[in-house]
Amino acid sequence: MSRHQSPRRKSVRTRRLAAPPLRFFLPVTLLACLLALLVLRGLANNEVFHDNQVAISVDKTTVPPNLLTGGPVVDARGRLNDHPVSYSIPDKTVVLSFDDGPDPVWTPKILDLLAQHHIHATFFVTGAMTSRHPELIRQIVAGGHEIGLHTFTHADMALQTRTRLAWELGQTQLALAGVAGVHSSLFRPPYSSTADALDDWTWPVVKDVGKHGYLTAFIDADTDDWKKPGVEEIVKTAMPKVPGRGEMVLMHDAGGDRSQTVAALGQIIDKLEAQNYKFASIGEALGSSPTTVPVHGLQLWAGKAFIFMTGISVNLLPWLIGLLSVVGVLVFGRFALMMILATRHAWRTRRPDFSWGPPVTEPVTVLVPAYNEQECIANTLKSLALSDYPIEIIVIDDGSTDDTSAIVEEIAMENVRLIRQPNGGKPAALNNGIANASHEIVVMMDGDTVFEPSTVRELVQPFADPTVGAVAGNAKVGNRDTLIGAWQHIEYVMGFNLDRRMYDELNIMPTIPGAVGAFRRESLLNVGGMSDETLAEDTDITMAMLRQGWRIVYAEKARAWTEAPASMQQLWSQRYRWSYGTMQAMWKHRHAIRESGPAGRFGRIGLPVVALFGVLTPLLAPLIDLFLLYGIFFVDAERTIAAWAGVLVVQGVLAYYAFRLDREKPWHLVTLPVQQVVYRQLMYLVLLQSSITALTGGRLRWQKLRRTGEVAAPIVEA
Template identity: 60%
Template sequence: MASRTRRPGAATGAPDGSRRRRLPMRLLLPLLVLVALMAMLMLRGYVHSEILADHRIQPEASTDKVPEKILDGGPVIDTRGGRTTTLKVPDHRMVLTFDDGPDPTWTPKVLDVLKKHHAHAVFFVTGTMTSRYPDLVKRMVDEGHEVGLHTFDHPDLSYQSQKRIDWELSQTQLAITGAAGIRTSLFRPPYSSFADAMDNKSWPVTEYIGTRGYITVVNNTDSEDWRKPGVAQIVRNATPKGGKGAVVLMHDSGGDRHQTVQALDRFLPDMQAKGYEFDNLTEALDAPSAATPVTGVDLWKGKAWIFLVQASDNIAAVLVVCLAGIGFLVITRFGLMFLLSGIHVRRVRRRGFSWGAPVTEPVSVLVPAYNEAKCIESTVRSLMQSDHPIEVVVIDDGSSDGTARIVEELALPGVRVVRQLNAGKPAALNRGVANARYDLVVMMDGDTVFEPSTVRELVQPFGDRRVGAVAGNAKVGNKDTLIGAWQHIEYVMGFNLDRRMYDVLQCMPTIPGAVGAFRRTALERVGGMSDDTLAEDTDITMAIHRDGWRVVYAENARAWTEAPESVQQLWSQRYRWSYGTMQAIWKHRGALFDRGPSGRFGRVGLPLVSLFMVLAPLLAPLIDVFLIYGLVFGPTEKTIVAWFGVLAIQAACAMYSFVLDRERLTPLISLPLQQILYRQLMYVVLLQSWITALTGGRLRWQKLRRMGGVSAPPNVPVQGRKVAERRPVG
C-alpha cells in the first residue's frame, strides 16, 4: 500500500511547527494505554512478592542491649509510649496464631476447622496475600478472629531501614483496611520465635514498632508444622506443659498445610476436653480489641488498593491469554509462510513453468504524481529502459512544485502528461485508466523506479485469462539508514513472504501501489478505484477477488521505492495503511456470507488478513512486555530463553525470506533491535488506528516528504539526471 496523494480539501499549509505540536497529542492515548498496562503488570509483580522480598536470616547477634524482663517475659511485648512490658496468656487459655496467609487453599480449611470447634485464632497476614485474597481476611474478621500484620512481603526487618519498616507496616495496613475495613494494632515480625531469642538486631525493631502504635506478638509454643513432621508430632509440639497458657505458632500458607489442618482438627477437641479455651489474643488477655473500624478517606484508599490489585491480576490473566494467542498466531503464520512460500517457489521456478502464452502486447503504465519533483524524472527515465512495449501516462494531481513541467520538458517518447485539479490518488488513477490506450494497465508510484524487466515480468501472469491483477515485488531503495534497513527487512520478510503465502491460498489482500498490474476489464467490472477507504490498493484488490478474478504475485517484477526516512513520516504512512486496511476489511465484510469466489475470499482471506495484519501486530509487543516483566520479577532465565526462542524463529523466517528473494543477509544484523524498537512503533500505530476506528474519527491523507533517495534501479544507467535540478519549482 503506497498511496501518497492527499484527499480533496485536506489541509496543506500547516507549518512544520504545528505538525510537531500535534504529534505528541497523536501519541498520547496509545502511550497512556501502554503505560497503564505496564503499571498494572508492575503492580501484579509487586503484590506477588516477586520483588523486595528478603528471605535471608542473618547470623544471631548478642543480647546485651535487650532488657532482661523481655528475655524472661511473655510472648506479648508492648513498647508503646516508652513502655517495656510483656504479657503472658493465662493458664488453660490458648491463642492459636497462623502466619504467612491468607492462602486460597489452606486458609479456608483452617477457618472451617476453627468454626467446627467454636474456636478463635489470630491470623498474622502478609500484605501481598491480603491484597490478592481480601475475601479471606474479611471472613476471618466476620467470624470473630483477629488479624495482625506480618509485613507486606516478608523481609527480615532486623536488617532493614526505618523507612522500609514504615513502608511494610503502612502497605499491609492499607491492604487489611481495604479487605476488612479495620486497622489492627497486632504485629509479628517474620522469622521471630520466642521472646528469649530477642537480640541486639531485633530489639531495636521491636522498640520502633511500639512507637508506631503496634504490639509485638511472638510465641512460646512452636508447632513446627512448617517442617511437616506428621500430624501426631505437630499435636505434641503444640501442646503446652502443665496446663499453662500459650501462644501457639502455626502456618496457613507457605506450602502444603494438610498436616496442619489434620492436626488442628485433632488438637482442638483434645485440648478443649482438658479445659482449654481458644480465644483471640485480646480475649485471652481481657484487653480491648486490637481491631479499630476505619471510615472515610482511609477506607476508600484501602478499597481502591484492593480494586487495583484485583484488576492487575485480571489484566495479567487476560494478557497471558493474549500472549498465548500471539504465540499461536506467530507460530501459525511462520509455519504457513515456510510451507506455502516453499510451494509457491517450487511452482513458479520449476523448469518450463508459464502462466500461459507469453504476453507481448503493449502496456499502459500509469504514474499518479502529486508534488513529486524530486523523484519523477528518475521514475519516468527508469520506464524508458523497459524491455516491454509501454506507454507512460503521468497523471499530475494538482502538483504545486512543477512536477508536470519536469516530465513535459523531458520530451521522452511514449510519455504523456494528464493534468487535473487535486482530487486524490484514486481519482488520478481512474483518470489514467480512462486515458490509457491498452487493456493491460500497470500502476506505480511517483517515487518508484522499475528495472528494465519489471513491466514484462509483471504482465506475464495475464497469459492466464483468469488473472485479473498482479502484485509485484516492492523493495526499499533507500535502505542505507537504520530505519530504511528495518523497512527493508519488513518488506522482504513481512510483505513479500506474505504475498507468496496469499498467492497459494488465492486470497492476496493487497496489490502494492508501488508496483501492480490490472486487467482493464477487471477494473471496469468493479467500478474502478474507490476513495471509500484510505487504502485504495487493498480495497480494489479485495473487490477484484470478490468479482471472481485471480490475484497473483510476480516475484521477479521488482520495483524500488522510497521508504520514509524519519519516524514521523513512517508513523504517518503506517497509520494510514493500518486504518485503511481496517476500513477495507469492514467494507468487504459481506464477503463472509457470500457464495462462490467472493465467499471463498471472505471466509479465507478476510480472517487471515484480520488475524495476521490487524490482530497479531497489535498483540506482538506483549512478547517484549513480558520480557521486561520477567527480567524484573522473574523467572529471569526462562524469560530470556523464551524471548530468544521467539527471536530465533523470526530470524530463521527472515533468513528464509531473504534467501528466497536472493537478498544479502547483512541487514539481518539489525533484526534484534528492529524487534525491540520498530515493533513497538508499529504497535502504537495500530493501536491508534483501532482507537480512531472505534471512536469514529476520520484520518486525512498525508503527503510524505520525498528526498529523492531512489534515483534508478541498481546497475541500470540513466541519463540526464540534471534536468530536475535545473527546473524552477513552480
Template identity: 70%
Template structure:
C-alpha cells in the same frame, strides 16, 4: 472582532503542549496493562516477592530484659520497652501466613468445636484474595495481627518498603472488614531470645508507629510437616501450667497435619485446665483491633476493587496472549510452508504462465510534488527491456515536477496535468488515456529495474489473471528506520505474498509496482475514492469479481521509504486506516458464493487476523516481557521472548535467502521488535480510534529526497 496575534500564538502553544491523542491513549493503554499485571502480582505475592532471609547473631543493641522476657514486646512511648508473658494455664494459638481458602476454614471449625479463640497473623496479599475468611475470623471472636503484605524479611528492607508493607496490609483490612490492627509479627521470626541487632531496630521502628510485636514461646515447625505427634509435642508447655504463645500455620502448603494436631492438642490441654485465647487476652491487654475511619474504609474498598479487577482481568490477558502467540506462530508456520511451496512451484524449469507476453504495456505514474524523484523514475522506465508507453499524471503539483518531465523529453513519455484531485482520480485519468490493454501502475518515487515491466506482465499469459503484484524493495535502507522497513518489506513480499498467492487471496497489489488487465479494471470500476488504500480496495474488488491476483517475485521495484518517524507514522496510518476501510467496504463478500465467497471467507479473515488483530495484540508480548523480567523470573522470561525472536529471525533469514538479499540488516531485528512494533501498535490503535469515531483521514504527502537512483541492480 479578530483575536490578537499574541493570543492566537499563545493558544497554539498551549495546544502543542498537550500531547496528541494518538500518543496519549495508546500509552495509557500500555501503562494500564502493565499496572494491572503489577497489581495482580502484588495480590498473588508474585511481584516484589523477596525470599531472602537474614542471619545475624549480634545482640549488642537489644535491651537485656527483652532477651529473657516474654514473647510480646511493647516498645511504644518514651519509656523502657516492656515484655509480657501469657498468663498461667493460658495458651495463645497463633496462625501465620493466611488466610487460606482450604485450611483456614478447617482450623476455624476446630476452634469453634472447642470454644477456643486464637490470633491470626495475616498477610495483605491473602487478605485481598480471601476477604470472606477475614470477616469470618472476626465474626467468630478471633484476633487479627499483621504479618506484612508480601512476607519479606523486614531486616533486609528499606524504611520505605517497611512502611508500604504495613500500610498496604492495613488498607486491605480496612477494605475487607473496616478495621485496623496494632498487633504485628515479623516474618521469619522466632522467640524473643532471637532478637538481634537487625531485628530490634525494626521492632522499635514499628513501635514508634503504634505496633506491639508478638513473638512466640514455642514453634511447632508444622510448615515442615514433621508428623502430627511431633507437632503436638512441640506445642505442649515445657513447664506444666505455664502460659505459652504457640506458632502454627494456616497457609503456605499442606496443613492437614496442623489440623489433625489441633484435634489432639486442644482437648488434652483443656482437660488439664488450659484455656485457648488470643494473644492480647493471654497477656491481659486490651484488643489491638480498632475501627477504621470512613475514608480509610473507602480507600481500602477502592484498593480491593482494583485488586480483584486485576485478578479477574489476568485470565483474559493470558487468553489474549495465547491468541496472539497462536496467531504469530501459526502465521510463521503457514508462511514458511506455503512460501517454500510457492518458491518450488515458480522456480521449476517447467513452470510457465503460458506463451511469453510481448505486447506493450502502459505505465501510469501519478505524481504530486515529486521533483526530487521523477527524473530517476522516468529514466528507469525508458531503460527497460519491455516496450512501454509512459503516462505521467501531474496531480496539481506545486513544485517543478511537470517542468522536469517536459525538459526530459523522453521518448514514449506523455505528460497529463490536472488540478489536484487525489491519487485515485489521477490513476483513473491515466487509465482513460492508456493506449494498451496491459496497464502497469507505480509511484512517482519508485524506480524499476530493466526487467521489471517484462517480469510483471508475464502472468497475463494466463487469461484468468487480472492483476499482478510486484516485489517492492526499500532503496534507502542504510538508516535504522530504513533498515527496519527493509526487513519488513523483504518478509512481507517474500513470505506474506507467497502465502497469499498460494491461498489465492492476495489482499493488495502494491501501488509501487503492480500490473492490471484493462478488462479487469473496467469491470471493477477503476480506482475508487471510497478508501485511502485504493490499491487494496481495487485488489479486493478484483477477487470478488472472480479474477486471479498473483505475485511476480522478479518484478522488482525500488522505492524511497519514509526516513523519519513522523513520515513513517503518516504513511502507515494511511495504510492501516485504508485497509480497514477496504475490509469494511467488501465485508459482504463473507456471505457471497463463488470466488467472492472464497475471498470473503479466506482472504478477509486472514487480513483481519494477521494485519489487524495480531499487530494490535502484539504489545502484550512486551508488557509481559517487562513484567516477567522485573518481577517474576528474568531468565525464563528472556528465554520465552528469545524463542519468539528466534522464530522471527528464522522467517526473516529465509525471506532474505529467497530474495537473494544480504543478511546484514537482520541484526536490527531485536531492536525492531522492541521499538518498531510499538510504533506500529500506536499507528494501528490510532486507526481504530479514527474508524470508531467516524473520523476522516486526508491524503498525506511524504517528503522525498530522491536518493534512490535508477536502475538499481538486485
C-alpha cells in the same frame, strides 16, 4: 510510499493525526494498564518482589536486655521507641496465633473448630493471601478474631530497606481495608521466633514498625507444624513448658498441607481447657484497646479500589494466558505456512519450464500519480526511460503546489503525457489516468518510486493467463543504509514479500502495492475503478477484484525501489494510515463471507486469513512483550530471556531464509534483534492506535510524507 491529500471535508469526525506524544498516549496507556494488572496479579500470587532469603545472625549488641528476657509482645511505639517494653501473656491464658493465611482450604476448618469452642484467636495474614481470599478475612473479622500483619509478600524484613518495610505494611493495610474495612496495629515479622531470638538484624525492624504505631508479636511456643512432625508432636510442643504460665502458640493456617495442624488443634484446645486455661486474642489477653479497628473515608475507598483491581487482574490472567497461547499458535503457524507456501511458490515459478503463456509484448500504460513530488519525479521518469518494454507514461499531477509539473515538462520525454487536475486525492488521480490510458494493461507506481529496466516486462508477463486480473510487484526499500531504513528493508523482505508468495499460492492476495502493480483495464472497470471510500485504495481495489473472480498473482522479478519514510514520525503516519485503511477495506468487503462463488471463497478464506495474520496476531503480539517484561523483572529472568532468545532465533532463521529467497544480502539482519525491541513495538502501537480509531469511529486524512529523492535510477540488481 507516496500518498495524496484528499479534499477537505466538513465532517466533524475528520481530524488530523495528532503529534507523536498524543499518538502514543492511548496505546501506551493500554499496554501500561495491562502490565500493571499483571504486576497486581503477581503481588496477589506472591510472585512479584518475592524473596526467600532469611537473615542469619546471633549478635545482640543493640537489643535492649529487658526484651530478651521479657514476654512475646514488644511495644516500641511513640515515646517507647527508645525505651521499649514487652508484655507477657497472663497466667492460665493461651493465645492461639496462626501465620501465613488465609487459605481457602485450611482457614475455614480452623475457624469452624474455634467457633465450636467459642474461642477467639489471632491471625497474622499476608497481604497477598488477603487480596486473593477476601471472603476469608471478612469471615475472620465476623467471628470476633483478631488480625495482625505478616507483611505482603512474606519476605524477611531484616534483609529489606525501610522503604520496602513501609510498603509491605502499607499494602497489607490497604488490602485489609479493601476486603473488610479494617486496619490492624499488630505485626509479626516473617521467620520470627521467641523474643529472646531478637538480634541486631531483627531489632531495627521492630523499632521501625514501632515508629509506624505497631505492636510486634513474637511467640512462646513454636509447634513447627509446617514441618509436618505429626499430630502428637504438634500437641506436645503447644503445651506450656511451665504449668499454669500463659503463652502464645504459633501454628500455620496456610503454606501447604495443614491437615496435621487442624487435627492437632482440637486436641490442644481440649487438653488446655481440661487444665482450666482460657483462650484469648492478643488484645483480649493484654486487656488493651482493640488492635483491629474499622477505617473510613479515603483509606476505605482506596482499599476497595485496590482489591477490585486485584480481583480483575487475578481473573484476567487466564484470559491473557489464553490469548498468549493463541498468539503463539498464530505466530508459529504463520511462520510455518509462509515457509511452506513461499518455498512452493519459488519452486513453481523458478522452474525452467514455468510459463504464464505466450510472451506478453503489447505496449502498456504506466500511471504515475504525483502530488508535490519535485524531489523524486525526475528519478522516477528517468528510470522509466530505461525500460526495455514499450510503455506509455501518464503523469497525473494531483494539484501539486511545487515544481512537479515543471520538472515533468522540462524532461520532455516523447512517451510522457502530463495531466493536471485539482487536488482530489490519489484514487481520483488514478481514475483520471485510467480514463486516458491508451492500452489494455495499466501499470501503477508511486511518484517516489524507480523501476529497473526489466520491471515493466516482468510485471506484465502474468497477463498471458486470461484469468489474471492484476499483478503485485516486488517493492524494495531503496534508502536502506540508515537504521530505520534497514528495519523497513527487513520488514519488506521478511513480511510483505513472503506474505505475497503465501497469498499467491492461496489465491487470496489482499493488496497490490501502490509502488508497483499492474491491472487489466477490464478488471478495473468491472469493479468501478479506484475507490476513495478507504485510505488503502490499493487494498480496497484488490479485494474487490478477488470478489469478482479475478486471479491476483505476485511477480518477484518485477522489482521497484521506493523511498521509505526516513523518520519515526513519518513512518508512524504511513503505517497508521495503512493499518487503518486495511481495516476499512476489510469492513467494506465483509459481506463477501455470505456470498457464493469467488467472492464467497475470498470472504471465507481470504478475509479470515488477513484478519488473523494481519490484524489479530500483531494486535495481540504485545502480550509476548508484556509477559517478557513481567518474567524478567518479577519471575525468572534467565529462563524468560532464554525463551525470548529462542523465539528470536526462529525469527532469525525465517528472516535469513526470506533474504535468501529474495536474493538479498543478509548483512542487514545484524539489526534484527534491535528491530524486535524497538521497531516492532512501534508497529504494535500503530496497530493499537488504528484499532482504537476504528472502534471510536474516527477518520484520518492523507498525510504527505517528505521525500528526499535519494532513491535514484537505474538500479539493475538487488
